[in-house]
Amino acid sequence: MRIATLTIGMAMIVCSCTKSNDNPGLEDGISIIVTDLPGDTTANMSEGGSNTFKTLYFNLATGKKADITDATKTSLNWDLAFTGPYNSEVYVNYGGYAYNPGYGGAGKGAVIQVDKPYNEVTTAPSDAEFDNATLTKIGWEVGSSGGWFFYSLDNHIAVPIKNRTFVLRTASGKYAKLELLNIYKGNPPVVTDLYWPAPYLTFRFFLQEDGSKNIKTN
Template sequence: MKIINIQLLVLLVLLVITSCSNNEEGDAWEGLEDGKSTLIRDLAGDTNGSMSGQTPGKTKKGFDTFLFRFSDRRQIWIRNAADSAQYLKTKDWDIAFTGPYNSEVYVNKGSYEFNPGYGGTATSSVVKIDKPYAEVDAAPSDQEFAASEINKIGWAVNESANGWFFYSLDSHIMIAIKNRTYVIQLPDGKYAKLELINAYQGNPPTVTNLNWPAPYLTFRYFVQTDGSKNLKTK
């Protein structure tokens, strides 16, 4: 009888642990699925990169750029000159993740000198809207896209900046800005909205550990495939 009771107790403990683990995982993604948008969870960036030579198990090096295509969720790595020649100047990608921890995001815009696709034929543009993602129902006017001066979406030095996160020079931790949405005119002329949510594994609500696994990008987007400016997702 005692053996059976011990086995039962162990089973109950395991069930509680599993339940708690599942609840924590569920909470991290709660409210992000809307049935229309595409949610990308923990997309691994260049996890071998490091800003410091003191990072355990890593050597100091830059972070390889990768491109992302909304239509099929394809991640395209730019590791060498051959990759650059094959992909960068094409319309086969929508956004690029570059810079430290792949945190600097560009749309595919061939006319901007520092864009990964510089010299290509893509003419994407992006507008920042300081509203919750679910409340952005339509793309801005063509005039607003034409007037936009946003070239890079990265570190926001203040509330009015165009970036998607704040960065603490004390803790060296990124904090995503809430209720900030980017509307993009894609290389094929269609419209999309994008919310950049997190750069840390597991989409934690807060990060206090400098060595928390990164970059693991969480973001969501919606592409209006009929060519209209309707971006309703609720």
């Protein structure tokens, strides 16, 4: 599936990962909640467009930003790559897709969209389903699938899609689920200011470390 390039018309490192009660609406005692993870806050759309944003890599096993260079992009040291305008487009680490940052590597990543609330997604699909998945990038919702936010050309504000979960096969072949929540600082419930600070990524995930497809979190 090809997803159109997002154009966000607004100007513009520390990761807060928590299992505390700082996010009571998200907390389930198991998932990792990442709040205000800075993307490339020095880039902007007015100077060269989306290509000016440096890719942010993230490792689900460590729950931290991964230090990846051009020489290590094909490694298994990252699971998610936040790319494109305001780091809003997300790839999983898969070596078999030419436009994937991990192209040519051993990454087994795949992603399947599930239109259910995060806590209701309890089991990962079969490997056959992952192998046949056509979603190559999670970004701007332009059709019926593949997006984690709506974007209006009228107000140039990204609005996260509620009750949409992405089930992942990670670079190393384990299973996880992911809910992408915001690109705006502070994870505001509503954004009306075109110049709200971004990208500051908020998302939550659960990685099943034992290799099973059990991704139940409540």
